[in-house]
Amino acid sequence: MTIVVNDPQAAEFGRAVSQFAQDVHITDQPVDRQAWKRAGALGLTGLEVPAAFGGSAGATYAWSAAAVDALATISHGLSSTFTISFDIATPYLVALGTPEVHQRWLPLLAQGEAIAALALTEPGAGSDLAALSTRAEPKGDHFFITGSKTFITNGSIADVIVVAARTSPQAGARGISLFAVDANSVGLTRRRIPTIGQNDCDTAELFFDQVEVPLSHLLGTLDEGFLHLMDRLPQERITSSIANLAQADVAMNLTLTQVRERQAFGRSLGSLQHNAFRLAELDAQRSAVRAHVDACIERLMNKTMSTADGARAKLLSARLENDILDLGMQLHGGSSFLEGTEINQRWIDGRVTRIWAGADEIMLHLIAKDLGL
Ligand SMILES: Cc1cc2nc3c(=O)[nH]c(=O)nc-3n(C[C@H](O)[C@H](O)[C@H](O)COP(=O)(O)OP(=O)(O)OC[C@H]3O[C@@H](n4cnc5c(N)ncnc54)[C@H](O)[C@@H]3O)c2cc1C
Structure with missing residues (x-):
């Protein structure tokens, strides 16, 4: 993400979150309360909370983007559990809550003492x-x-x-x-x-x-809850898109390693033109989708992002992630179907991204509406 790379503090925060994610992640069960408190101490759970309530002063959405990317690189589920709390639910309490709601929940959320x-x-x-x-x-x-x-x-x-x-x-x-x-x-x-x-x-x-x-x-x-939701769902879609692209990167790397190493017909799988071209196409799409998501992050920070911008990002990133994961499964051959391999775990974890936070068809509906259709 250019926007993160260009913000050294956000990039450094992303590295700290990456270390945290590696330390706390447990396969097959949600992280425990100690991990949430550690996330609070790191500043992760306070990213959207104003400093007056103990939030992470000075953090922009670039920090959130770096954090989501770091979490999702370790595991999609880990990213889902933290982002729903700090980046998706908490902003409703901040923007729309009364002083009583603020006092009661924001300090606890910032410290990782409460989950949303x-x-x-x-x-x-x-x-x-x-x-x-x-x-x-x-x-x-x-x-x-x-x-x-x-x-x-x-x-x-x-x-x-x-x-x-x-x-x-x-x-x-x-x-x-x-x-x-x-x-x-x-x-x-x-x-x-x-x-x-x-x-x-x-x-x-x-x-x-x-x-x-x-x-x-x-x-x-x-x-007016529906209008409040419409105001905030675009951020959820960009956060989802960042996680989707992190998965796409992991899936691409796993698949490239596989096709470089695996030999068939006296050569590597990756040197067979059919495979090389399919991976090259997906890599080119990945660059284009990343450029769009990057632009959306910038627009989100400038408050100029449209609903259709967010819908395009969510649609394309979820489809791309699933296309790369599916090709990854194919090119891992029979081993992809064995229980507990990383490619199949990511494939299973990733499928829901075309359904949740607004299914593909809902994104298409929003984009069509933007086209006046
Ligand atoms: C693991 C997981 C976590 C989730 N987390 C949350 C959460 O934290 N909070 C929350 O509120 N919800 C959450 N959801 C719910 C999620 O957002 C919904 O599943 C999603 O919005 C789709 O709704 P539905 O499942 O009722 O499918 P339906 O609305 O019944 O749609 C089924 C399918 O029909 C198709 N479809 C839908 N509308 C159209 C259309 N207009 N035109 C053509 N085809 C269409 C789509 O392919 C869609 O997948 C989660 C779901 C999952 C699976």
Whole structure:
């Protein structure tokens, strides 16, 4: 990332996060609370928190980009668990939270003493977020939330959850609000869901039964949660794109090593023109996608990035990552199908990137809209 390379402090921070990630990563289970506290001491969990609440003063999004790249290079799941908390959920609390929400959660999040999650998806509403049916009803000085959420990253380990719930039943997208919900609230139950990949990242279902949330924990404006989401999802897509490109790089390196070493028909697999050309094509695409993501990082920092810019980055990076991983599987031959090889672990971990944070088709929809279609 040019933007990171040109910012020596961000680049140095990325190296520190890389060392941290190597030290704490455990295959097949989420990192423990000690690792989160270490991330707090490093400044990772405070990247989006204002200095007044103990956040990492002076850090720009270039620091986040360097951190995401470093985490995802070690493991996609490791990157998912940390980025959902520090880069995706925490900014909602910072930008939209009341002073009470700020005081209660931001210092803990900055120190790595608390973990955050973002709960939008429901069993009946994923891509079509406006169809969500979890209800939040005001009564006295509280809202009461009832409904369920699914596929929530950090869902069973989070301390604070940004929850989207319906506050105006008939108003469609215009009747949704966001709340900061204490994950230990009475009436909230959580269940970890087994997944085929990223097992070093927690994914859970949440069930809300009249969960009491103080009025002061409303985030932003009542009924305007959908607009708040639209404002912030582009950053999530760039963060996803950075992780996707880190995976693409790892997959490309694993595959290049394989095709240089593996001999067939008296020569290396990589010297067979068909393989060499396919890898060369993907390498060229990788340069183009990286240039676009780099430009998006810059635009995000200048506040000039459009929704369609972010959609292009997410679409292209997820497809590229999966194309390289798939070719990597092919060129590793039968060994790619053995349990526990790095290429197949990355292949399994990477597949979800074309589905989550807005599926490919949702990205295409946003780009088509930008074209006036
Ligand atoms: C491991 C994991 C972690 C996740 N983490 C979170 C999280 O932290 N918070 C959260 O809120 N959600 C999270 N999600 C949910 C994720 O964002 C949704 O899975 C995603 O938005 C798709 O919704 P869905 O699964 O309901 O699929 P559906 O909406 O049912 O869509 C299924 C498929 O239909 C196709 N499709 C959808 N819309 C269109 C269209 N308009 N045109 C054509 N085809 C279309 C796409 O191929 C899509 O994959 C996570 C999911 C997974 C698997």
